[in-house]
Every structure is written in C-alpha cells, then in structure tokens.
Amino acid sequence: MPGGNRLSRAISAALLLAASCQAALAAGCTRPVYLTFDTGHMGVAPLVAEVLDRQQVKASFFLANETTRDGGTSLDDRWAPWWKALATHGHVFGSHTYDHVYWQADLPDGRFRVKPAFGPRAGRSQVMRAGEYCAELDRSATRFKEMTGRAMLPLFRAPGGKTSPALLETAEQRCGYRHVGWASAGFLGDELPSDKYPNRTLLERALRNIRTGDILMAHLGIWSRQDPWAPAVLEPLIEGLKQKGFCFATLAEHPQYRAWLATHHVHGNP
Numbered sequence: 512m513p514g515g516n517r518l519s520r521a522i523s524a525a526l527l528l529a530a531s532c533q534a535a536l537a538a539g540c541t542r543p544v545y546l547t548f549d550t551g552h553m554g555v556a557p558l559v560a561e562v563l564d565r566q567q568v569k570a571s572f573f574l575a576n577e578t579t580r581d582g583g584t585s586l587d588d589r590w591a592p593w594w595k596a597l598a599t600h601g602h603v604f605g606s607h608t609y610d611h612v613y614w615q616a617d618l619p620d621g622r623f624r625v626k627p628a629f630g631p632r633a634g635r636s637q638v639m640r641a642g643e644y645c646a647e648l649d650r651s652a653t654r655f656k657e658m659t660g661r662a663m664l665p666l667f668r669a670p671g672g673k674t675s676p677a678l679l680e681t682a683e684q685r686c687g688y689r690h691v692g693w694a695s696a697g698f699l700g701d702e703l704p705s706d707k708y709p710n711r712t713l714l715e716r717a718l719r720n721i722r723t724g725d726i727l728m729a730h731l732g733i734w735s736r737q738d739p740w741a742p743a744v745l746e747p748l749i750e751g752l753k754q755k756g757f758c759f760a761t762l763a764e765h766p767q768y769r770a771w772l773a774t775h776h777v778h779g780n781p
Contacts, residue, residue, distance in 0.1 A: 540758035542723045545765055546570040546749075547693065549607055549668060550577045550585040551732035555741040559731060560597060562746045566753075571762040572597065572731075573668040573691070574651045575607035577629055580732070584629070586651070591658035598659040603761045605666035606688060606777075609650035612639075613670050617677045628670065644678075645686035652777040665775040666691050666762060689771050691762060693728035696720035699748070701740030702733045710743035717744075718751045726765075 548559065548570060563570055574594075576586040583589050586609075598604065610630035618624055623644060626636045639647070652663040667688040669678070674690060682688045700713040721727065729740065749759070762768055 540760050540764075542757050543760040543764070544697075544721060544723070544752060544757050545726045545762055546759055547573065547668075547691070547726060547728050547762070549573045549670075549728065549730050550575050550611075551730035552577065552734055553579045553585050553590065554732040555739055556590075556593065556731045558741055559745065560593070562741075562749065563602070564600065566746065566749045568749055568759040569601050569603075569761045570759070571603045571605065571664075571666075571691075573605045573607035573666075574655060574663075575611040575629070575670065576609050576651070576654070577611055585731070586654050586658070594655065595659040598661045601761075603763050604655055604661075604663045605668060605691065605762070606648045606651040606663060607668050608647045608670060609654070610647065611670045612644075612647055614673045614675065614678050617675050621677070621681065623675075623678060623681075641681045641685045644681060648682070648686050648688050649777065663777050664763060664772060665689065665777045666768060666772075668692070687775050687777065689768060689775075691726065691768070694722075694725035696722060697725040697727040699727055699729045699740070699744070701729045701736060701744075703736070705736050705738035705740075710738060710740060713740065714744045714747055714751070717748055718755070721752065721757070723757065726762075 546568060550573070574586060576584045579585055579590075581589070586594075610627035610633070612625045612627045614623055614625055615636060616624040618638060621641045623639050624636055625639050625644075627633050648667050655661070655663045665688050667682060668691050672692055679690050682690060696717065699717055700708050703713070717727075729745070733740070752759075763772060
C-alpha cells in the first residue's frame with residue numbers, strides 16, 4: 512500500500528533521526544574549546560569560580576605561587592580551600608612553575624638561564640640544570656596535592672609562553688610534563704592595557720575569531736590592567752560561544768594530550 516510505504520518510511524526516518532540524536536549525545540561535546548587560566552593576583556578568582564559554576568563550564572588551571580592582592584600568595588593556606596573546591600567540581604590543573612620562572616636562554620650542557628618573577632630570587636636571572644627545572648615544575652604539583660589531596664595533570668605552561676625546543680624536550684623527557692600553549696585567537700587579552708584594548712573590543716574579537724579546538728588563555732588577575740577583564744568579559748564570552756554552537760572541555764579531553772595523560776603521571780602523584 513502506498514500509504515503504508517510512506518508511513519513505514521516516516522517511521523524509519525524518525526528512528527534514524529532518534530538514533531543520530533542519541534549518537535550525538537553520546538559523543539558529547541562536538542565543537543569544543545578549552546578554557547584555561549593561569550594564576551595571577553587572584554583578585555578575580557572568586558568571580559571566575561562563580562561564573563564557571565553558573566555556566567556549568569569546566570576549565571583547566573595552571574598554578575604558580577604568585578603574590579596576591581591581600582599580601583599572601585596564590586598557593587598559600589588561605590587559598591587552599593578554594594583550590595580544593597575547584598578540584599571537587601571537576602576542573603583540572605597543571606604546573607606553571609612554582610616561582611613563575613621565565614625561560615630566557617639555553618646554555619651549554621642542558622642548562623637554562625631563567626628569571627623567577629616571585630620567590631626569594633624574584634627578578635634575578637639564574638642558571639638552572641635540567642633536574643632543577645623539573646623540581647620547579649614538581650613544586651607546584653606537590654603543593655597542589657597538599658592543598659587538595661588530588662593529582663595535578665602532567666602538563667605545564669611556561670610563564671609568558673616562553674620556551675625553546677631544548678626546554679620542551681627536557682620537560683617531556685626528563686620531567687614528565689608536556690607543554691600547553693594557546694591558540695592565537697585564544698589569547699583573550701586580559702593582560703593588555705585597557706586603554707588600548709577595552710573589554711568590549713576584546714570580547715568582540717574573541718567571539719569573531721575563536722574556532723573549534725582552540726585553547727583559550729586568561730588569568731586570575733593582572734596587576735597592570737586598569738579595567739579588569741573577567742568581570743566584564745568572561746560570562747558574555749562563555750554565553751556568546753555557546754550561542755555560536757561551541758562547548759567547553761578540559762585539557763584532559765584534548766586530543767593532543769589524551770594519549771600523553773594516559774601514559775604519564777607527575778612524579779609523586781598516583
């Protein structure tokens with residue numbers, strides 16, 4: 512019967528559509544972006560956590576022990592409950608070196624010239640051997656474990672994104688950490704001067720340029736920016752990206768790092 516054939520085809524089409532929808536749901540996030548935060552003066556940290564919770568977005572954080580607005584540091588005991596709460600809510604974490612150590616140059620015999628931004632040698636260049644650089648990465652992982660009881664991912668972000676092939680090789684082969692940068696469009700600009708780069712401009716630029724798979728980078732507070740980025744941009748950015756069909760995932764789900772994470776762990780972590 513022609514009518515019966517049409518009904519059969521309609522039922523088949525409906526079943527196929529339902530199966531496709533179920534497959535899409537099973538696949539989860541199909542247009543992911545990866546929101547990451549580096550530590551900073553922590554002045555906007557409570558706001559960031561509130562926005563992420565309200566928007567049901569999981570992010571990835573890179574931790575260094577930076578000076579905070581209240582005169583403490585970002586990994587001191589006052590901030591330990593905050594980090595523990597983030598870990599409990601499913602965010603993930605990597606090392607940013609403990610003293611926010613900038614790479615400056617490669618030296619002979621596998622050494623590096625570096626300059627810490629914080630800690631007892633802040634602002635002074637020094638030479639680090641490979642093992643000392645590994646220990647610097649591990650210090651953040653150890654402190655994170657002390658604060659939260661959880662393991663940090665074997666990922667790191669060099670302060671300022673400053674690296675060399677030799678540093679990256681050392682970090683991977685000797686230290687057991689893989690480096691995470693960010694996409695060009697994912698540079699969210701919260702460390703740029705607000706008179707030249709107002710928040711609305713940064714928001715519009717990000718919404719226009721971000722693409723599927725991009726790693727986005729911001730901070731938990733920048734000393735030099737007069738008009739703070741996070742209060743004006745973070746939630747509109749998340750909402751705008753969602754409206755454009757993007758979804759959010761952590762670096763633990765990033766295709767470039769999944770295999771690495773499955774076979775590596777930070778020294779001292781289970």
